[in-house]
Amino acid sequence: MKYVFFIFLALVFSLTFAIFLAAHPAHALSSIDVNNEHSVFHEQSGFVAVISISQTIDDYEIDALELQPGSLPRKKVSTQLGPPSSSEIPSRQAGPVLVISNAKGEVLFSEPLIFPAYQTIPPLPPGHPPDNSPSIIKPERIQTVVVAPYFEKATQVSIILGDIDTPVKSRSLAPLHQQYEKSTPRLFQNSNTFPSPTGFNILILSSGFSDSQMNQFTSRAREVKNLILSIQPFSSLKSNINVHIHQQKSDLGCAPGCHSIDRLLCCDTHLVMNAAIFSGYYHDEIIVIHNTNIYSGGGYREYGTDYIYNSAISYATTYNGPLTAKVALHEFGHSFGNLCDEYVYNTEGYIYSSCVNCISACIEWIAVSSYCNRGCDARRDYFRPENSIMLSLDYSFFNKPSIEAEYFPHGLRKRLMHFTETIPVPKVSFPGVLMLLLDE
């Protein structure tokens, strides 16, 4: 009887293993890397390189380069069942690419640089008289951050443009290698406490809260979390969304009054991304709550559908006050949804950039909404759907076209499903396991 039980156990084990192998064939990981133009993972050193690049009108700068213990958490792969399928993704124009190479000039890693397109300013608080602040600006200098695997043999980081091989900017990696390798312990990100690598991950970071004020941050962060998870499309996909609230005390360089706009709250993008990596949490989107009682916030909008390549770089900020959660939700509408503002302050001349909720004709959303109101986001001649939080903080929800739009640049649900409908990639607990899967 005992033996029968063992045979049964062995059978169950083999079957489970066979199913696992079928679901996660070793070559799948290699093909993911090829598809994403990411390089070989088994050469990872146990560090990641956090590289900040800024773009001005006619130049690029490698602003900062730091190593952090860790590994790249995951690669997302479309199942092709859920949107967006590759045929729907507009091809990106040849833009700047970050390249990490070794002494022989061989490319170890390359990734297209995704810059946020615009910075958004929160709406006036309800009841406040209009002022002359814009709703959106294009800063002269805009920053992005690439988190790359750090290779021991890497010597150079460069930015190349399109098809031209000649770097427009280069920086040596070698001194960093010597500085960190001996002194820093090799900690991989704590994969045991990681949530599932699938799903949509929002990271809420504290800024400027002391130890004794951290409870205030946590309760504000919970307000933000509860509001997002209570409304569509997030409420219906709640089981696939992780909201991580991370108390941290490093300076993120946040302050209101940015670009001389009182209610624009900016942070240092490099410091925000560094803190996000250091938190150990996955982050598809980031919301920073800064400890100031001045009504303020901010967000970034991307070019078209760049969320597919890097969603976290367009992050949102909010202040510490009664409207924390509403400002966060509105700015999240810009930073995650690439939504337009739906209000017009009669101070025309601001920037219009494609979105699903402010367009030239209502015909696009006729299947989901019969509302058609003239005037939105500095385009008096364009149309918006029904009232929503993108019109005013009096509302706490997005309108139907903002949620359901299938058209470019994609509504919130389609965007969310890009993250929630993915093939589960096996968790990387130990570098050895990853090597085993890749070195077939």
Ligand SMILES: [Zn+2]
């Ligand atoms: Zn706005």
